[in-house]
Amino acid sequence: MSLIDKINITGITDEGLVRDHNEDSIGHNDELGLLVLADGMGGHKGGEVASAIAVDSIMQDLNTALPQIPPAKIDESTGYSLESMLIEKAIKDANFKIFNAAQENAKYEGMGTTVVVLLLYDNRITVAHVGDSRLYRMRDRILEQMTRDHTLLQELVDRGFYTKKEANESLNKNLVTRAVGVNSSVDVDLLEDIALGGDYYLLCSDGLTDMIDDNLIEDIMLNYRDDQDKMTRELIKQAKDHGGKDNVSVQLAKVLKEFPVNANWLNKFFDIFS
Amino acid sequence: MATIQISLNGTMESELNLDKDIITIGRKNDNDVSIDSLAVSGYHAQILTILNDSFIEDLDSTNGTSLNGKEIKKTPLANGDVIKIGQHEIKYINKNANSGDNFERTMIINTAEEGMQETEGSQKIDQSVGKIVAEIATTDSGNASQQQARIRLVSGANSGKELPLTKVLTTLGKPGVQVAAITRRPTGYFLIHIDGGDNGERPKVNNEIIGLKAHPLKDNDTLEVASVSMIFSFE
Numbered sequence: 284m285s286l287i288d289k290i291n292i293t294g295i296t297d298e299g300l301v302r303d304h305n306e307d308s309i310g311h312n313d314e315l316g317l318l319v320l321a322d323g324m325g326g327h328k329g330g331e332v333a334s335a336i337a338v339d340s341i342m343q344d345l346n347t348a349l350p351q352i353p354p355a356k357i358d359e360s361t362g363y364s365l366e367s368m369l370i371e372k373a374i375k376d377a378n379f380k381i382f383n384a385a386q387e388n389a390k391y392e393g394m395g396t397t398v399v400v401l402l403l404y405d406n407r408i409t410v411a412h413v414g415d416s417r418l419y420r421m422r423d424r425i426l427e428q429m430t431r432d433h434t435l436l437q438e439l440v441d442r443g444f445y446t447k448k449e450a451n452e453s454l455n456k457n458l459v460t461r462a463v464g465v466n467s468s469v470d471v472d473l474l475e476d477i478a479l480g481g482d483y484y485l486l487c488s489d490g491l492t493d494m495i496d497d498n499l500i501e502d503i504m505l506n507y508r509d510d511q512d513k514m515t516r517e518l519i520k521q522a523k524d525h526g527g528k529d530n531v532s533v534q535l536a537k538v539l540k541e542f543p544v545n546a547n548w549l550n551k552f553f554d555i556f557s
Numbered sequence: 558m559a560t561i562q563i564s565l566n567g568t569m570e571s572e573l574n575l576d577k578d579i580i581t582i583g584r585k586n587d588n589d590v591s592i593d594s595l596a597v598s599g600y601h602a603q604i605l606t607i608l609n610d611s612f613i614e615d616l617d618s619t620n621g622t623s624l625n626g627k628e629i630k631k632t633p634l635a636n637g638d639v640i641k642i643g644q645h646e647i648k649y650i651n652k653n654a655n656s657g658d659n660f661e662r663t664m665i666i667n668t669a670e671e672g673m674q675e676t677e678g679s680q681k682i683d684q685s686v687g688k689i690v691a692e693i694a695t696t697d698s699g700n701a702s703q704q705q706a707r708i709r710l711v712s713g714a715n716s717g718k719e720l721p722l723t724k725v726l727t728t729l730g731k732p733g734v735q736v737a738a739i740t741r742r743p744t745g746y747f748l749i750h751i752d753g754g755d756n757g758e759r760p761k762v763n764n765e766i767i768g769l770k771a772h773p774l775k776d777n778d779t780l781e782v783a784s785v786s787m788i789f790s791f792e
Contacts, residue, residue, distance in 0.1 A: 322663070323570065324664065324665055351636075357724055359723075360723045361725075362722075362723050362725045363725050363727075364740070366723070367725070379748075393665075393667075395665050407726065414660050415663070422769060423769050425768075425769045425770060427769075427770045431743065431744050435608075435666060435690065435693065437609070438693045439607070440597070442693070443631060444605075444607075444631065444633065445633055449632075449633050452633075452635070453610055453633070454608070454609035454610050455607060455608050455609055455610050457663040457664060458608070458663075458664055458665075458666050459663060459664070459665050459666065460666050460693070462665045465665055465667055466667070472742075472743040473725070473743070474725075474740065474742040474743065475725045475726040475740060476726065476738070476749060476771075477726070477728070477738050477749065477751050478739055479751065479752075489663065523599055
């Protein structure tokens with residue numbers, strides 16, 4: 284089922300005001316309802332190589348694999364949908380490719396990348412991520428961060444070392460605890476949720492969230508909620524107006540219409556009530 | 558590197574570099590900072606240093622630990638902070654602090670065995686990764702999601718019926734009345750409002766209507782979805 288008339292996808296990646304090249308990569312497939320964003324790290328162009336491999340490899344893998352499975356079927360041993368399992372596998376494949384490229388070429392040694400993937404299918408979403416690129420959802424005018432950063436700072440907040448406010452003063456910023464391509468294997472965080480008409484999903488690199496806070500992101504999205512192209516440009520513009528110290532990337536998906544595989548999808552709800 | 562200066566009645570007694578992950582302070586001799594005073598517990602407090610930042614943590618001492626006059630349990634330290642233990646004052650000095658614009662490139666903390674040998678000369682973090690950092694980076698703090706959970710209906714026609722939450726996303730409710738979902742995320746289980754029927758009403762947790770954001774669930778929370786009560790519990 285094509286999602287072209289049900290989901291509207293926009294995206295911009297920008298090198299910002301300070302860096303001389305862009306190590307972020309973005310990609311999307313409107314038919315599949317797939318969005319991928321990666322923020323590369325590592326010298327000698329390693330960062331841009333790693334993020335480009337990640338986006339290309341994940342998009343290609345899923346473009347081949349997704350049409351071959353029945354939609355929204357649950358894998359009984361893990362409880363995840365088959366879509367989630369394929370996304371996890373695609374990220375692990377990308378990890379393997381980047382790791383091997385770094386092993387084969389000394390100038391790419393140590394390169395890696397964050398990644399965040401969103402897939403919309405059968406009124407559901409799967410979100411997969413590694414590192415500090417994020418996914419937010421705006422529903423009914425409220426913005427919610429759905430991913431949890433894999434950073435030392437977030438780990439310290441979770442363990443009670445800092446309050447969120449204190450963490451902003453920390454000197455240990457920008458240390459990620461997980462990345463794609465750095466080791467021979469990688470752990471991927473997966474989550475599944477229900478998508479509703481009117482939802483906006485925002486994928487972004489830390490070039491956005493280090494420059495502007497969640498309140499401002501929410502304000503911008505509310506102000507431009509009827510014009511997704513302007514919303515996308517404004518998010519990039521505000522990140523640059525607030526310093527633009529890093530590459531900044533934004534991808535947005537809006538649910539125009541619900542997209543169930545079966546028309547009476549709500550009736551699938553379970554038997555425990557009836 | 559950060560240092561601490563230990564003083565009594567305004568006279569500095571000693572100074573110490575924070576070159577270890579953990580510096581302990583207490584009355585007993587095997588502390589890094591040993592203070593011979595009955596007001597000080599055997600192992601009174603510790604200073605944890607994680608890369609550029611340090612934290613003071615009271616080790617359930619009898620008389621407590623204060624920071625700039627306020628009693629604390631565990632809190633980050635800023636340059637110039639004064640810790641008070643018994644009558645002793647410990648001043649924290651970190652010249653790196655307040656260095657203004659320290660926006661750095663994102664770096665990867667690589668704690669895997671295979672990666673550790675190659676850190677030199679690459680873009681990976683060039684500081685030796687301390688024990689605490691390595692531990693934090695490799696253990697998952699959000700391990701609530703590893704636990705199996707279930708819901709048990711406690712009202713309505715199916716009262717007593719149990720449902721193990723084997724799927725990552727489980728939908729509950731009656732279409733047109735109220736629909737919600739329980740989702741298992743890497744950080745734990747959450748209840749999500751999906752559809753409130755004509756009047757848009759959201760489900761309740763422990764008799765309170767939940768917000769529009771995902772609501773984290775705790776063991777033995779009582780949920781109410783489509784007028785049916787159920788208890789969420791870990792196995």
